[in-house]
Structures are given as C-alpha cells and as structure tokens.
Amino acid sequence: MTTATTTRTAARVVDAVKVYGVGDTAVRALDGVSVDFPAGRFTAIMGPSGSGKSTLMHCAAGLDTLTSGAAYIGDTELGSLDDRRLTLLRRDRVGFVFQAFNLVPTLTVAENITLPLDLSGARGDREWIDALVDVVGLRDRLHHRPSELSGGQQQRVAVARAFAGRPEVVFADEPTGNLDSRSGGEVLGLLRRAVQQTDRTVVMVTHDPVAAAHADEVVFLADGRLVDRMDSPTAEKVLDRLKAFEDVRS
Ligand SMILES: Nc1ncnc2c1ncn2[C@@H]1O[C@H](COP(=O)(O)OP(=O)(O)OP(=O)(O)O)[C@@H](O)[C@H]1O
Numbered sequence: 001m002t003t004a005t006t007t008r009t010a011a012r013v014v015d016a017v018k019v020y021g022v023g024d025t026a027v028r029a030l031d032g033v034s035v036d037f038p039a040g041r042f043t044a045i046m047g048p049s050g051s052g053k054s055t056l057m058h059c060a061a062g063l064d065t066l067t068s069g070a071a072y073i074g075d076t077e078l079g080s081l082d083d084r085r086l087t088l089l090r091r092d093r094v095g096f097v098f099q100a101f102n103l104v105p106t107l108t109v110a111e112n113i114t115l116p117l118d119l120s121g122a123r124g125d126r127e128w129i130d131a132l133v134d135v136v137g138l139r140d141r142l143h144h145r146p147s148e149l150s151g152g153q154q155q156r157v158a159v160a161r162a163f164a165g166r167p168e169v170v171f172a173d174e175p176t177g178n179l180d181s182r183s184g185g186e187v188l189g190l191l192r193r194a195v196q197q198t199d200r201t202v203v204m205v206t207h208d209p210v211a212a213a214h215a216d217e218v219v220f221l222a223d224g225r226l227v228d229r230m231d232s233p234t235a236e237k238v239l240d241r242l243k244a245f246e247d248v249r250s
C-alpha cells in the first residue's frame with residue numbers, strides 16, 4: 001500500500017465506455033478503459049489512429065461525457081457535476097493545449113497568456129505567470145502578436161496559457177502535430193520542464209514515438225482498450241511496442 005498512499009492521482013477514468021451514435025452505426029470509441037494519471041508526472045497516450053486517444057482525453061478532461069463509467073479530476077467525479085460546475089472545473093482546475101494553437105490574433109502574447117484568467121475575473125498569481133514566461137522563453141516576445149511568431153513560439157504561448165491558472169492537470173492533444181521536429185522538441189522540453197520545475201501534471205496524446213519519449217510513462221490504447229503501459233520510454237522502445245501491435249492486428 002505504500003505506493004498507493006504516496007502517489008496522488010491528478011486524473012483518472014474507471015471502466016470508461018464511450019459510444020458514439022446508435023444502432024448499426026454506433027462506434028465504441030472507449031471499451032472499458034481504467035487508467036490513472038499520477039500527479040507530478042508527464043504521461044503520454046499512444047495508439048493507432050481511431051484507437052480512442054482523443055476520446056479518452058476529452059472525457060478525462062470534462063470536455064465530453066462518458067456513456068458509462070466514471071472520470072475524476074482529483075477526487076471530483078465529473079459525472080456528478082452540473083454544467084455550471086463542470087465549466088468552473090474546466091476553467092479552474094484543468095488546462096488545455098491543442099494541435100491548432102488557438103491563440104487570439106488581435107491580442108499580444110502577454111494578453112493571450114492571461115486571457116483565461118482575465119475572462120474569469122481572477123487576478124491570477126503574477127509571480128507564477130512571470131516565472132512561466134521564463135520557462136517558455138517568451139520574455140522578449142510579450143508584446144508581439146501571434147502572427148509575428150513562428151509556429152513553435154505560438155505553441156509555447158498556448159502552453160503558457162494552459163498553465164497560467166495553475167491547473168492541477170494540463171491535457172495536450174497532439175501539441176506538436178503542426179510543428180517541425182525542432183520546434184516540436186522545444187515544446188516537448190517545455191512540457192517536461194513545466195512538470196519537473198513546477199510540479200504540474202501533463203497528459204499528452206501523440207502519434208510520435210520521439211514525442212512520447214519525453215514523457216515519464218506511456219499508456220497504449222488499441223480499439224478503445226488500454227493494452228499496455230511503459231515506464232521511462234525511449235523512442236526505440238515505443239516504436240517496437242507499436243510495431244508489435246501492428247503484427248498482432250495484421
Ligand atoms: N464525434 C464523433 N462521432 C462519431 N464517432 C466518433 C466521434 N469522435 C470520434 N469518433 C470515433 O471514435 C473512434 C475513436 O476516435 P478518436 O478520435 O478518439 O481516435 P484517436 O485515437 O484520437 O485517433 P487519431 O490518432 O486519428 O486522432 C474512431 O472510430 C472515431 O471515428
């Protein structure tokens with residue numbers, strides 16, 4: 001029981017089932033997944049296209065609801081919340097990074113970073129945000145607009161924005177999907193540092209074994225089920241594991 005008592009869980013799903021559609025066209029995107037995302041760790045979710053990665057992330061983050069089973073952020077069961085409380089939870093306790101950077105073009109870098117806080121009327125922790133600006137290396141770009149930045153720099157703004165409210169967990173869906181390998185590497189290094197230096201939790205969906213190798217642990221999905229977990233991943237080990245799935249499927 002020692003590990004159970006010392007390891008906090010930032011987010012988890014239990015017996016998660018998600019069915020899209022009804023009747024003949026129904027798709028069982030999640031088919032009984034139980035997985036926990038430990039606090040203070042960087043977890044990658046991998047698996048073939050259509051295996052349910054984004055669905056798992058969306059349901060774990062409270063962006064979508066499960067057909068059956070339960071999803072928790074900390075000790076809060078998302079299914080027990082009404083719409084208003086779910087909105088507050090997403091705003092105050094969860095951060096998001098998507099493949100498309102989703103920055104507001106008319107706002108500066110600094111304004112984009114604090115936008116969620118400004119919208120919520122929260123003052124935010126200025127020291128935290130200041131430190132964050134250095135973690136993401138945007139100090140000399142604070143007054144630029146997104147169109148004046150490279151793709152990698154824009155995604156670094158999106159990462160800073162995701163962490164601005166000190167969320168318990170940041171969910172990222174293919175955050176490096178639109179970036180070249182060098183900028184992608186910078187963003188991944190940044191997520192890693194955010195976890196290490198600020199004791200945050202990151203859950204990232206990726207196709208890329210090199211990206212997954214930045215995580216502490218990889219969980220593998222196939223056909224809506226959790227099929228494996230791997231600690232201390234390397235790109236080679238992840239690639240081998242993915243190839244093994246393909247051999248089984250073909
Ligand atoms: N809104 C939706 N309506 C109907 N079916 C959906 C919907 N979203 C996802 N699906 C289906 O659920 C399954 C899992 O989709 P999901 O997007 O979670 O996969 P993924 O692992 O993220 O794939 P990719 O790597 O291509 O992003 C797929 O068969 C997909 O077609």
Ligand SMILES: [Mg+2]
Nearest residue numbers: 053054055205
């Ligand atoms: Mg996806």
